[in-house]
Amino acid sequence: VGCRILVDEGFHLTSSLLAVAFLTSFGSSMLYGYNLAVVNSPAGYIKDFYNRTVVSRNGTGLNEEALTLMYSLTVSVFAIGGLIGSLMVGTLVTKFGRKGTLVNSTVLVFLAGSLMGFSRICASPEMVIFGRFITGIHSGISLSVVPMYLGEIAPKNLRGFLGLMPSIFICAGVFLAQVLGLHELLGKEEHWPLFLSLVVVPTFIQLMLLPWFPESPRYLLIEKHNVHATITALKWYRAKCNIQAEIEEMQEEQRSLSSVETVSVWQLILDHTVRWQVLSVVVINIGMQLSGIDAIWFYTNDIFENAGIPTPEIQYTTVGTGAIEIIAGLIGCFTIERLGRRPLIIGGFGVMGMCCAGITLSLILQTHVPFMKYVSVGCVVGIIAGFCIGPAGVPFLITAELFKQSHRPAAYTVGGSLNWVSNFTIGFIFPFLQMSAGSYCYLVFCSICVSVAIYVYFVIPETKNKTFVEISQMFATKEAVEESQALTPLDQLKLKKMNGYGLFLLITKQELT
Numbered sequence: 001v002g003c004r005i006l007v008d009e010g011f012h013l014t015s016s017l018l019a020v021a022f023l024t025s026f027g028s029s030m031l032y033g034y035n036l037a038v039v040n041s042p043a044g045y046i047k048d049f050y051n052r053t054v055v056s057r058n059g060t061g062l063n064e065e066a067l068t069l070m071y072s073l074t075v076s077v078f079a080i081g082g083l084i085g086s087l088m089v090g091t092l093v094t095k096f097g098r099k100g101t102l103v104n105s106t107v108l109v110f111l112a113g114s115l116m117g118f119s120r121i122c123a124s125p126e127m128v129i130f131g132r133f134i135t136g137i138h139s140g141i142s143l144s145v146v147p148m149y150l151g152e153i154a155p156k157n158l159r160g161f162l163g164l165m166p167s168i169f170i171c172a173g174v175f176l177a178q179v180l181g182l183h184e185l186l187g188k189e190e191h192w193p194l195f196l197s198l199v200v201v202p203t204f205i206q207l208m209l210l211p212w213f214p215e216s217p218r219y220l221l222i223e224k225h226n227v228h229a230t231i232t233a234l235k236w237y238r239a240k241c242n243i244q245a246e247i248e249e250m251q252e253e254q255r256s257l258s259s260v261e262t263v264s265v266w267q268l269i270l271d272h273t274v275r276w277q278v279l280s281v282v283v284i285n286i287g288m289q290l291s292g293i294d295a296i297w298f299y300t301n302d303i304f305e306n307a308g309i310p311t312p313e314i315q316y317t318t319v320g321t322g323a324i325e326i327i328a329g330l331i332g333c334f335t336i337e338r339l340g341r342r343p344l345i346i347g348g349f350g351v352m353g354m355c356c357a358g359i360t361l362s363l364i365l366q367t368h369v370p371f372m373k374y375v376s377v378g379c380v381v382g383i384i385a386g387f388c389i390g391p392a393g394v395p396f397l398i399t400a401e402l403f404k405q406s407h408r409p410a411a412y413t414v415g416g417s418l419n420w421v422s423n424f425t426i427g428f429i430f431p432f433l434q435m436s437a438g439s440y441c442y443l444v445f446c447s448i449c450v451s452v453a454i455y456v457y458f459v460i461p462e463t464k465n466k467t468f469v470e471i472s473q474m475f476a477t478k479e480a481v482e483e484s485q486a487l488t489p490l491d492q493l494k495l496k497k498m499n500g501y502g503l504f505l506l507i508t509k510q511e512l513t
Contacts, residue, residue, distance in 0.1 A: 027206025028142035033173025041181025081136020086416030117197030151400030167393025175322035287452035289422035292445030348390030353449035
């Protein structure tokens with residue numbers, strides 16, 4: 001009875017859960033944010049290094065177009081590596097497990113850090129580019145595996161809190177790169193190889209400590225059928241005397257999947273029983289990148305300059321936006337279990353949509369109305385805060401919650417690959433969109449944000465405090481209702497409610513005959 005009371009009241013956050021969430025987010029997720037921002041500050045120094053190296057090899061330097069192309073490749077190859085990494089997720093987590101994949105993938109960071117750190121000594125721009133490519137592969141893997149791992153080890157009442165921790169550390173990674181990139185720290189020419197290779201430090205800490213923690217209990221039971229290891233892992237991650245009901249819930253999911261192997265991406269796409277879940281993953285992951293957040297980050301300095309902020313002080317203002325990202329992420333993390341997933345993602349996209357429209361209005365009117373340039377600064381802050389409070393992390397959490405164990409790896413492969421493709425696409429087309437549409441280009445992002453918010457409002461149910469089985473049954477009900485509406489009244493012979501979850505069994509005349 002005492003155990004059951006603890007289960008009903010909800011699990012407590014244990015030191016083991018918090019330590020694993022911190023280690024995986026610090027050693028893997030933070031590197032994604034760091035690598036997004038680390039090349040901005042030393043851009044001029046890296047270009048000079050490329051040009052000097054080419055001069056020493058060929059006797060002549062690069063022209064401006066070739067140098068820009070070479071630097072653009074250095075930046076964009078990170079996204080190409082991320083796409084490749086995301087496509088590997090399903091295979092890796094099935095073979096090595098969730099924790100095992102994170103531990104084994106650390107070798108990529110050490111290889112990339114060594115290449116970038118010694119690139120200047122070896123006079124090799126290729127080492128910088130290849131190092132960025134390898135860090136992209138690692139980020140593509142960790143961006144999906146960390147929330148998958150945390151979502152599976154967390155009890156249902158803490159799944160949102162732990163699931164948003166990676167997004168906070170992503171923001172912290174961006175902030176760390178902005179701070180270390182200041183001229184007073186590592187923003188000098190002689191420091192840029194060290195600046196790029198610092199990613200090995202958090203990864204080394206993760207490699208030393210994470211192997212001592214257990215694998216995901218759900219993976220151990222449902223995929224490896226190891227009951228003893230499952231109980232050991234749950235005892236490690238939970239308080240005493242409250243694991244029996246959770247084991248029963250996992251066994252219920254295991255029985256429902258007894259005849260189902262881990263599905264491939266193609267099988268996931270063709271499975272009509274999860275079509276709404278797949279469509280939801282597609283919409284929120286594409287919407288996260290096409291919301292315009294990358295374009296805002298890219299043009300933040302220009303907007304601040306137009307607002308009259310002195311050029312030497314813009315770097316400090318940019319660091320301030322990084323602090324806002326962390327604060328907004330913390331607000332989302334500590335309110336998600338109270339408010340739920342839907343309010344954060346709908347509200348986040350809604351705020352972003354309004355602020356995108358506000359930027360368009362302020363850019364059009366700022367030549368006539370002087371204070372409009374400050375409105376544009378406020379809208380930039382609003383977009384960044386709106387993104388970090390919900391859309392930055394909730395899509396990865398929802399991807400874990402919408403699928404059972406057999407479909408989850410393939411779902412993360414789909415969501416992760418679409419995320420990276422959209423990231424690359426917006427970086428490629430935005431300059432052309434900005435040239436053709438001018439200030440009105442932000443209305444495109446406004447429409448995308450509003451559309452995603454509307455979709456989530458009408459389609460995706462609230463998943464707070466629900467088990468994976470219950471969430472799957474909610475979508476099964478949606479499928480059953482649609483099928484029943486498609487049948488004629490004569491075909492609908494009986495509707496029987498089962499298990500109290502709202503799941504209906506449809507028995508047609510054909511089935512009876």
